[in-house]
Amino acid sequence: xxxxxxxxxxxxxxxxxxxxxxxxxxxxxxxxxxxxxxxxxxxxxxxxxxxxxxxxxxxxxxxxxxxxxxx
Amino acid sequence: xxxxxxxxxxxxxxxxxxxxxxxxxxxxxxxxxxxxxxxxxxxxxxxxxxxxxxxxxxxxxxxxxxxxxxxxxxxxxxxxxxxxxxxxxxxxxxxxxxxxxxxxxxxxxxxxxxxxxxxxxxxxxxxxxxxxxxxxxxxxxxxxxxxxxxxxxxxxxxxxxxxxxxxxxxxxxxxxxxxxxxxxxxxxxxxxxxxxxxxxxxxxxxxxxxxxxxxxxxxxxxxxxxxxxxxxxxxxxxxxxxxxxxxxxxxxxxxxx
Numbered sequence: 001x002x003x004x005x006x007x008x009x010x011x012x013x014x015x016x017x018x019x020x021x022x023x024x025x026x027x028x029x030x031x032x033x034x035x036x037x038x039x040x041x042x043x044x045x046x047x048x049x050x051x052x053x054x055x056x057x058x059x060x061x062x063x064x065x066x067x068x069x070x071x
Numbered sequence: 072x073x074x075x076x077x078x079x080x081x082x083x084x085x086x087x088x089x090x091x092x093x094x095x096x097x098x099x100x101x102x103x104x105x106x107x108x109x110x111x112x113x114x115x116x117x118x119x120x121x122x123x124x125x126x127x128x129x130x131x132x133x134x135x136x137x138x139x140x141x142x143x144x145x146x147x148x149x150x151x152x153x154x155x156x157x158x159x160x161x162x163x164x165x166x167x168x169x170x171x172x173x174x175x176x177x178x179x180x181x182x183x184x185x186x187x188x189x190x191x192x193x194x195x196x197x198x199x200x201x202x203x204x205x206x207x208x209x210x211x212x213x214x215x216x217x218x219x220x221x222x223x224x225x226x227x228x229x230x231x232x233x234x235x236x237x238x239x240x241x242x243x244x245x246x247x248x249x250x251x252x253x254x255x256x257x258x259x260x261x262x263x264x265x266x267x268x269x270x271x272x273x274x275x276x277x278x279x280x281x282x283x284x285x286x287x288x289x290x291x292x293x294x295x296x297x298x299x300x301x302x303x304x305x306x307x308x309x310x311x312x313x314x315x316x317x318x319x320x321x322x323x324x325x326x327x328x
Contacts (some may be wrong), residue, residue, distance in 0.1 A: 010119045021224050030125050035136070037163035038119070044163045062119065064160050068101055069093030069116035070146045070231070070280050
C-alpha cells in the first residue's frame with residue numbers, strides 16, 4: 001500500500017496516494033475530463049497525459065473549467 | 072435573413088448577437104435567456120473547478136456545446152502573462168482554438184490595456200489561436216490587431232456593464248470603414264436601440280452580457296436584443312435615406328387644385 005503524499009489542488013492542501021496519477025485524482029474528485037484543463041506545477045497538461053503523469057509530494061495542481069462570466 | 076452569414080476564422084454564424092453568461096440569477100435563467108436571444112456564440116470564463124462542493128452544477132450542463140459555439144475569454148486578466156495562461160488553459164479544455172482576448176488596463180473602467188493586448192494577441196496568433204480581441208474604439212489599434220492576424224476586432228461601445236450605449240459612433244464608423252475584417256461591437260450596450268444602432272453603423276455583430284442578464288426581465292430583453300440586431304442589420308443593408316436639413320415633400324405638386 002503506497003503511502004500518502006501531500007499535494008495542493010486548486011490552492012488547497014490535499015493528501016493523495018504516492019503512486020496516484022492526475023487521472024486518478026480527477027476520478028477521485030468525480031471530475032469528468034471533458035472540458036477540463038489541468039495545470040501541474042504551472043505546466044498545462046494534454047488530456048492524453050492525465051493517466052500517465054504521476055503525482056509527487058509538493059505538486060501543485062490546478063483544475064479549471066468554463067463558468068459563466070466575462071470581465 | 073438566409074445567406075447573411077457571419078464568417079470569422081473559418082466559423083460560420085447565423086446569429087449576429089453574441090451573448091455572455093455572467094451575472095444571471097442561476098443556470099436555468101442563463102439557458103432560457105440564451106435561447107430567447109437566438110445567439111449562436113456564447114462566451115464563458117475559465118476558472119477553478121469547485122472541488123469542495125462537487126454537487127455544484129456545471130454551466131455546460133445547461134449550455135450544450137454542440138448546439139452553441141463556446142467562446143472562452145480571458146476575463147479578469149490585467150497582464151500579458153495571465154492572459155496567455157488563461158487562453159492556453161481554455162484551449163487545453165478541449166473545445167476549440169477560439170479565444171476572446173481581454174487584457175484589462177484598469178479596474179474602474181475595465182478598458183483594455185492596448186499595449187498588452189497587442190503583445191498577447193501576437194503571441195496567441197502565432198500559437199494558432201483564433202483571437203477575437205476586446206479593444207477600444209481607436210482605429211489605429213484596430214488595424215494593428217488585424218495586421219497581427221486577428222480575424223476580427225471587438226471595439227467597446229462603452230465601459231463593460233455601464234449600459235451607456237455607443238459613446239463614440241464616429242470612431243466606430245471609422246473603424247468599420249478603415250478596417251477590413253468583421254467588427255463586433257462589444258461592451259456597454261444598455262438596451263435594444265443601442266444594439267440596433269451598432270448594426271446600423273455597420274457592425275457585423277454585437278456582443279453583450281449585462282444588458283440582458285441585468286435587465287429586470289432578462290428573457291424578454293434577450294428577445295428584444297434578437298430583434299434589435301436583426302432590425303439594425305436589415306436597415307443597414309437596406310441603405311438608409313440621407314439626413315437633410317430641410318424637408319423634401321413626399322407628394323407631387325402636379326395634379327393639385
